[in-house]
Amino acid sequence: MQPWPGEVLEERAGEIAVGFAALLTRQVAWRHRRVETIDVLSHEQVRRSVSVDFTVPLEHRADLQLADGQYAVPLGVLEKRQLVHFDLRSEDEESVPLMRSEEVQLIARELLYLLVDLDVDDGDPPEVSDLIERVLAAGPQDADAVGAQVDAVAAELPGFAALARPLTRGFLLCAVLRDVSRRRIVKFAYDEPLERPGRWEHFYGTQGCTEAASYHVELAIPEGLRARSVDMIDNRTGEVLAEGPRDSDRPGLHYVADARDRMDPGLQVHYATERNGFLLPAMVVAWVIALELGLAFLFADLRGIAVSGGPAVAVLLSVSAVFSSLVLRAGEHPLVQLVLARYRAWLAAATLAAVVAGATLAFRGTAALLDLTWGLGALVAVVAAGILSFEAARAPAAAKQP
Amino acid sequence: MSLPRIFRREPKSLKGIKERSGGARGAELALPALKPVTGEQARAALARSRARRAASGTA
Numbered sequence: 001m002q003p004w005p006g007e008v009l010e011e012r013a014g015e016i017a018v019g020f021a022a023l024l025t026r027q028v029a030w031r032h033r034r035v036e037t038i039d040v041l042s043h044e045q046v047r048r049s050v051s052v053d054f055t056v057p058l059e060h061r062a063d064l065q066l067a068d069g070q071y072a073v074p075l076g077v078l079e080k081r082q083l084v085h086f087d088l089r090s091e092d093e094e095s096v097p098l099m100r101s102e103e104v105q106l107i108a109r110e111l112l113y114l115l116v117d118l119d120v121d122d123g124d125p126p127e128v129s130d131l132i133e134r135v136l137a138a139g140p141q142d143a144d145a146v147g148a149q150v151d152a153v154a155a156e157l158p159g160f161a162a163l164a165r166p167l168t169r170g171f172l173l174c175a176v177l178r179d180v181s182r183r184r185i186v187k188f189a190y191d192e193p194l195e196r197p198g199r200w201e202h203f204y205g206t207q208g209c210t211e212a213a214s215y216h217v218e219l220a221i222p223e224g225l226r227a228r229s230v231d232m233i234d235n236r237t238g239e240v241l242a243e244g245p246r247d248s249d250r251p252g253l254h255y256v257a258d259a260r261d262r263m264d265p266g267l268q269v270h271y272a273t274e275r276n277g278f279l280l281p282a283m284v285v286a287w288v289i290a291l292e293l294g295l296a297f298l299f300a301d302l303r304g305i306a307v308s309g310g311p312a313v314a315v316l317l318s319v320s321a322v323f324s325s326l327v328l329r330a331g332e333h334p335l336v337q338l339v340l341a342r343y344r345a346w347l348a349a350a351t352l353a354a355v356v357a358g359a360t361l362a363f364r365g366t367a368a369l370l371d372l373t374w375g376l377g378a379l380v381a382v383v384a385a386g387i388l389s390f391e392a393a394r395a396p397a398a399a400k401q402p
Numbered sequence: 403m404s405l406p407r408i409f410r411r412e413p414k415s416l417k418g419i420k421e422r423s424g425g426a427r428g429a430e431l432a433l434p435a436l437k438p439v440t441g442e443q444a445r446a447a448l449a450r451s452r453a454r455r456a457a458s459g460t461a
Contacts, residue, residue: 014448014452015448017444017448018441018444018445018448019441019444021439021444021447022439022440022441022444024433024436025436025437025438025439026438027433038426043424046426048426048428048429050430059441060441063441076430076431077430077431077432077433078429078430078431079429079430079431081429083429110448110451113448113451113452113455114444114447114448114451115447116451117447117448117450117451117454118437118439118443118444118447125454129455158437159436159437162433162434162435162436163433163436165434166431166432166433166434169431170430170431173430190429192426192428192429193426194424194425194426195424195425195426195427196423196424196425198423198424198425199424201422201423201424202423202424202425202426203419203420203423203424203425204425204426204427204428205420205425205426205427205428205430206428207428207430207431207432208428208430208432210432210433211432211433233416233419235416235417235418235419235420235421236417237417238415238416238417238418238419239416240416258435259432259433259434259435260435264420266419266420266425266427268416268419268423
């Protein structure tokens with residue numbers, strides 16, 4: 001009787017752990033390149049796509065064999081939490097099987113025992129069976145408590161503790177590949193929420209920069225926005241590790257960290273809106289309104305115009321049309337909407353001032369009311385136009401490629 | 403002559419910028435640097451570990 005897949009894995013877990021021990025302790029020696037692309041889906045969510053380019057060393061290919069034409073390859077460590085829209089594909093865009101976390105636990109258990117033995121060499125290791133089970137079973141709620149137990153044995157079992165710590169919070173991400181006899185590229189992607197939705201500045205963790213010989217990260221910026229600056233920063237020290245291009249719509253950055261450095265690397269991005277998309281037309285409209293109201297307030301006989309009525313209605317309607325076309329724009333990226341909200345509010349204030357001024361004229365308000373609405377309206381419009389002019393001057397203009 | 407203190411901008415440290423920005427930390431965890439292990443060392447350690455576990459009944 002042939003063994004079932006679960007039984008095969010139980011039989012092979014030790015040998016696969018041998019292969020994993022060699023591969024995970026020398027990650028940059030077999031992973032050539034890692035490319036991450038962060039696609040900003042909205043002001044609340046990004047999609048992270050990771051491609052890993054690697055060659056499994058010849059001497060460990062047999063270790064990783066799960067069954068005929070099935071090889072388990074560790075691509076990284078993923079947090080023990082539900083991932084949205086997770087996708088694992090080969091270089092040909094074919095779906096690649098992913099080992100379930102329960103299956104990977106069988107290998108991780110053997111791997112942890114193996115590291116305990118390596119730590120003590122010929123001596124007798126302390127009893128850690130229960131601790132290993134707690135590490136494997138730990139979730140986000142008890143990861144800190146189990147991590148503290150791991151820390152307690154770190155002096156005696158440094159290699160075990162180094163791997164056990166991340167395994168309290170995560171599990172080994174293992175692809176099952178048909179062929180490891182050649183250089184491969186495997187891609188995985190998932191959506192993740194922004195922990196604190198931000199308007200201008202975002203920080204995207206890039207822990208993977210230590211896990212390959214070469215690391216490249218790209219940012220796909222929503223249409224209408226630009227990355228004013230993109231820097232790789234160590235959150236732990238504040239050191240700028242690498243600087244990306246300015247005012248780019250698809251900035252890329254190359255950086256490789258040494259796994260021995262204790263750091264918390266990430267991409268710090270400062271967003272800005274493009275000048276031509278909204279700011280420039282909004283600035284022009286605000287100045288037109290400011291001049292309309294300001295010149296009329298200073299030089300026109302408003303009370304006399306109010307008697308005729310016709311032009312006032314025309315002003316009212318034309319301003320409303322401009323208001324609708326610029327403020328109520330549909331189909332815009334949610335982050336662009338969020339970033340532009342403040343400027344839209346200023347344009348709306350100027351437009352509203354014009355509408356109120358036009359209305360007092362149309363309804364033949366008193367001279368005092370006309371002076372008040374047109375004077376105040378002109379002031380609001382000038383302030384709005386000034387702010388929009390300042391922001392348009394500061395905003396990135398023509399497209400610059402990284 | 404320098405500007406009054408109120409007009410001078412203090413240099414802003416980027417330390418802890420993650421906590422001050424919106425963003426996504428990523429679902430991946432970095433593995434720390436582990437002491438390199440050869441296949442032979444790992445195989446020998448596995449055999450020893452299995453023997454110990456068999457002897458103690460924890461296998």
